[in-house]
Amino acid sequence: xxxxxxxxxxxxxxxxxxxxxxxxxxxxxxxxxxxxxxxxxxxxxxxxxxxxxxxxxxxxxxxxxxxxxxxxxxxxxxxxxxxxxxxxxxxxxxxxxxxxxxxxxxxxxxxxxxxxxxxxxxxxxxxxxxxxxxxxxxxxxxxxxxxxxxxxxxxxxxxxxxxxxxxxxxxxxxxxxxxxxxxxxxxxxxxxxxxxxxxxxxxxxxxxxxxxxxxxx
Amino acid sequence: xxxxxxxxxxxxxxxxxxxxxxxxxxxxxxxxxxxxxxxxxxxxxxxxxxxxxxxxxxxxxxxxxxxxxxxxxxxxxxxxxxxxxxxxxxxxxxxxxxxxxxxxxxxxxxxxxxxxxxxxxx
Numbered sequence: 146x147x148x149x150x151x152x153x154x155x156x157x158x159x160x161x162x163x164x165x166x167x168x169x170x171x172x173x174x175x176x177x178x179x180x181x182x183x184x185x186x187x188x189x190x191x192x193x194x195x196x197x198x199x200x201x202x203x204x205x206x207x208x209x210x211x212x213x214x215x216x217x218x219x220x221x222x223x224x225x226x227x228x229x230x231x232x233x234x235x236x237x238x239x240x241x242x243x244x245x246x247x248x249x250x251x252x253x254x255x256x257x258x259x260x261x262x263x264x265x266x267x268x269x270x271x272x273x274x275x276x277x278x279x280x281x282x283x284x285x286x287x288x289x290x291x292x293x294x295x296x297x298x299x300x301x302x303x304x305x306x307x308x309x310x311x312x313x314x315x316x317x318x319x320x321x322x323x324x325x326x327x328x329x330x331x332x333x334x335x336x337x338x339x340x341x342x343x344x345x346x347x348x349x350x351x352x353x354x355x356x357x358x359x360x361x362x
Numbered sequence: 363x364x365x366x367x368x369x370x371x372x373x374x375x376x377x378x379x380x381x382x383x384x385x386x387x388x389x390x391x392x393x394x395x396x397x398x399x400x401x402x403x404x405x406x407x408x409x410x411x412x413x414x415x416x417x418x419x420x421x422x423x424x425x426x427x428x429x430x431x432x433x434x435x436x437x438x439x440x441x442x443x444x445x446x447x448x449x450x451x452x453x454x455x456x457x458x459x460x461x462x463x464x465x466x467x468x469x470x471x472x473x474x475x476x477x478x479x480x481x482x483x484x
Binding site: 177185186282298 | 475
């Protein structure tokens, strides 16, 4: 028997939940690692990433009956992921930082012990580079929080979660050309804020011709 | 191709999603639009920055037991909602009883004469 598509599973969930969670569990198993990876990229902490991933799938559970499948399930899921992650960044920032023994020299919350990026992806990275990378990620989080929420969401969906322009347009029920230009403006706004907040990491010196009004659009 | 038309194509130029002929035309037009060039460069830098962040990130796996914890969380929420629902029903019944009680206390006492006259009228 051919594997059920996401859309088949969504249809089943609508008739089965909350009595039977089997189809929902298959959807979760199919997407949980990707959602978790995307969240971890920004929060850099195992517990926070799991908590936010759970929150995403709880929202999916409660939202499935309203999901009308105009966009694919995955683009809907990644829209929820982007929104939930951006909301969570505020909470993470407000949370007091705890400096643990053996942690980064600057007390960064980056989960170095549990960080697969440190152990798997870049085995040659030295301690200086690891610290720099953690600081850069924190800076990127700050820039995303400084942006208009819609711009932050679009950037996370397109440039971090790799959702296509077409899928984003469907998920947001907007025209393709409008979505492309909104993402373009979001990149320019990000670049400008990045220059201000994180200029020490990368030397970005490209001015933008957009007026402040246009940037907020 | 003027600057306005070129600007519309910048997102696809950044992502490399333009057909070859249109890409060649757009690239040729770039030299006539310094603003477009700067924006293209800026947007490419941001795309590259995020791509680097992604490249660092091998496919991670959720910690073991994730699904069990997720379902437990959903179950807890359901139980909480049911309890809330139950308590709100109980509360509503209590309020109705209270209103009836107060209504009984403040209602004017029955007048024997009135009853008699009603009985007579009947």
